[in-house]
Amino acid sequence: MTSTCQQNEARRLDALHKLNLLDTPPSEAFDRITRTAANLFQLPIAAVSLTDSDRQWFKSRVGVGHDSIPRMRAPCGQVADSSEVLVLPDLREDDYYRDSLLAASGIRYYAGAPLITTDGHCLGAICVLGTEPRATTEQELAALRDLAGMVMAQIELQHALGRIDAISGLPNRHQFIEDFQDLQLDTAAGEQGLAVLINLATPEQLVHATRAMQSSYLDELVTDAARWLRNTIGPGRRIYHVATAQFMLMSPPGATLEGWLPLVETKMREALAVARSCHVATPSAGVVAFEIGHTDSLAVLRKAQSAAHDAIDSPTHVAVYSQQEDAMYQRRFRLLNDFVTALKSHDQLRLVYQPRIDVASNRCIGAEALLRWNHPELGVIGPAEFIPVIERSGLAQAVTAWVLETALRQQWEWRAAGLAVQVSVNVSPVNLIEPGFAGSVADALARHRLPANCLELEITESAIMEQPAKAHATLAAIAALGVGLAIDDFGTGYSSLAYLQKMPADVVKIDQSFVRELENDVRRQALVRAMITLSQDLGHRVVAEGVENSAVLDFLRRAGCEEVQGYLFAAPLEAQAFANYSCPISTRALRVPKLTLSPRTTAVLPL
Template identity: 55%
Template sequence: MPGTTEATRLEALRQLDLLDTPPSEAFDRITRMAAQLFRLPIAAVSLTDLDRQWFKSRIGVEHWSIPRERAPCAEVAETNAPLLIKDLHGDPCYRDSLLARSGIRFYAGAPLVTREGHGLGAMCVLGTEPREASAAEMQALGDLAAMVMAQIELQHAFGRIDPLSGLPNRLQFIEDLGDMGRDRPEPEPRLAVLVDLASPEQINQAVRVLGPDFLDARVRDVAGRLRRAMGPGRKAYHVAATQFAFLAQSGTEATAYAARLAEALEGIRDGSDGRFLIGVSAGIAPFLLGKTEPQDVLRTAHSAAQDARLGEQVVNIYCSTEDAAHRRRFTLLAAFAKALEQPEQFRLVFQPRVELASRRCVGAEALLRWRHPVLGEVSPGEFMPLVEQTAMARAATAWVLEQAMTQLAAWHRAGIGLRLSVNISATNLAEPDFAERVSQGLLRHGLEADALELELTESAVMADAGQALTALEALAGLGLGLAIDDFGTGYSSLAYLQRLPAKVVKIDRSFIQGMAEDARRRSLVAAMIGMLRGLGYRVVAEGVESAAVLDLLAELGCEEAQGFLIGRPMSAEALDEWLRAAPERAAVPA
């Protein structure tokens, strides 16, 4: 039985998480230097475990370990002193050892010693012929042993071990995965798992109420659970503030494993204070060890975990289709950011709006279009919802407003008295200088404020109703027209609608299309028009595609309409031709 000192040494060794880990190029580089220095075929970084010598790095050796009994490296670890054996066959302690029987004649080892003085093993070189070793060579071997220890400390204490959880971090996960793949003759199917304790919103709420110590305690608790669940020979990694990753055992089937993992995570959720982390979720990412890039393994596992949370699941298996959609969104955002620096990719099109009583064109809506040089024509229904959630919404709206005002001024100089509508987002309403910038644009282009109408959705208004009301009052104070777009699809409060300084409400196309054939839809539209007119709004119907619907809307008291029946979105030049082609719909002053 090992004594207390030996038990302490073994504990120090195991805390470093080196045993049974894959080969590492950082250690292999040092091992190659040792073999070249002594001009010997065999070298190793040998760690002395309870009953074995395990090789973290090896050259000229096929096996991973040998028995500790009568192994020279064990003596080096026990004494913390260099050991030189010029000929094992002539040494009374080792001439009958496994090494000697295997044809090894020469051994030299330098100790691997921690700062606390614990001997971990040896940096050793071996040969099949007896030989001498000079003091300079032994000094160099000691230097290489020190380099091994520096690498161990670097991994453990400086950037590779998370100080809170004590687990290896994301950098170590990526390196270990790469090392494991390099040591395999062919790719092996494996499963990577990422456990996410809670959403950012849940974490912020918990910390706000309970303080950061609460979160630290939960992270340490989960880290301990994972460490115990992994057992010897397997690692869990702390890859982000509240995220942990590990590999399922080789040969694990994904679907059955997902069910078992879900049950295990319920234990984490039900732990002490677990009620504050109800959003624990996990993603499982199948991959090929030795082929899939480690960064992609972590990314796909993270994507699967987020999909689990969005789908209100505990565990989700990575789906390439869902991931492709996420990557498409990211690609679009990155490409849009570059397009803002190259605005020739953008253009405006204009969809006419007619007054139903006279059937004359009284306005048009300016719509942004994007043609990417590689992606081609990108639908605004795809890119605009993404852009509106980012800071790019400010720059995009600024570009659209500038181009729209330029065109509007040109129309007015030509005697075409259109009112032009431009869509804005909730992000724009949060800009403290938005009203001022719009005002400056109108002055710069010599436009009256009432020639421009700004459209925003119910959802944009209600995202922060107080802020929206303040911003809209500032815009209305300039004399601008304001319109509520896509009415009926959001979650507006009628109380707020009455307070908003908007004068126009546009009923969403989903209510308009098909109303000629659907009596219930027709009744709903009639009620909406009646209510909105009763509240003092001018009502515009969107998505009009048939003459029957247009006539019905006029009968129900709707004032204006736009849609494919009237005109598709078109260039400014095409709109000019459209107006000239039918004098009866020539524009009148708004």
């Protein structure tokens, strides 16, 4: 609770400071409202009081000689904390305020109404004070609230919180919020409303266009879209420019989703034709239904944006908000945020180890280590769910570093116990273009006092293709260290032959999607047999993943595959359980005394 209060206070202060109101000169516009408040209540003191972190600063004041007082035990501070009207008929009769600075200076009466932004942050209060106790009528309180609304309107007017976007000429996000609030008041509660958000281009298109074209490109896209929307929608309907390349409009009264959706889809077909002929852009539209009187404007905007993002991959480029899809997105967002904490914890992440089997001898010659996450509230999160989320974020480098550190620490412990193992860590695409990545690998090996040949890095074909020149330079530097390289998920990329002959790789791992149910698929058997032959002709050792039955194993043995792994042999094991697993020394064992495990243990983050 304390943490939440601190976050809310930080956001409130940020909203206040962004307005640049504190310590500014007096303004007649505010003074006029303050004088009106004093005259209305027939009191000698009134002020527009803004609540800073440690003080109450008066933007406008009547009957006050100083421009600020300490926030501690100041009633306006309580108004800022609660966002509610506060009335103190007699400060001397109030247990909390009787010893305050105000009471000591002779103030007996206080009434204050909150100054609240459109985003819900309370900046402070408009207040009236008197030297005698008094009662307050409901009419006076209503008038004080109205005066608070006038102060906020003046703040917005004076600090560029305008209502029209300069480029599109359309009402902006602030106007949408205000009009939505009016809709809630003017329409019968419980009726259905519909909103549609039009996204002019995909995020990737906007990034590429602004990098490759003139800076005026986006302005032209917005201007053309606004003109087309005005002509298409016609007079009498408001269109809102709610984000850089996003527009929002509301349905006419009485519209239903069944009747309005086909119209939106028709207009989107026209928009797509226009956009593709004039701009490198693919617009999409998200439609959301809401209940008038029971829905927040920002919630409608967020849901419409979520639906518009889903619409990018829709055949019609129109999508209706799905609570299920939204829940999945919010879960992914939570997992991404919570994973930051997981990386710093000591009990959420761990590596487990799945045996790798030598086909010729049927013996365990190593293991693949897999990342596991046990969330403190959500429980076990499968890697198929959290790894793709991390891979698309800025956490991929930190995750690789964690896995590398953990795998090398485990390897050192095994070697200290007489087990010599080789650790293989899967790296993400960002690692291959990361400056100094090879150096960080060398530092990790030195820190754990391990030789370079005990480590192998696994790289996917798609990772190499993102920035081939930088990736190859990084791989060459890693190979120069003496660290092994493996091509992971072979066959799922799009440049296998070109890069197989160039990469200094020792191992090729055939993806499990080619191996499962292999025994009943003649075409797949021919493909896997060709993969094995090609890889071996280029000097690579071949590992087949996902072996789950003896028929598949028999085929791979006949095809000449050297290693396999899968549930036919064992599920992933905890570190100690794997150490107890029978792993006789293979012909590839490292020259280390007292070996009871063969050298190939693979630690893989399946990115």
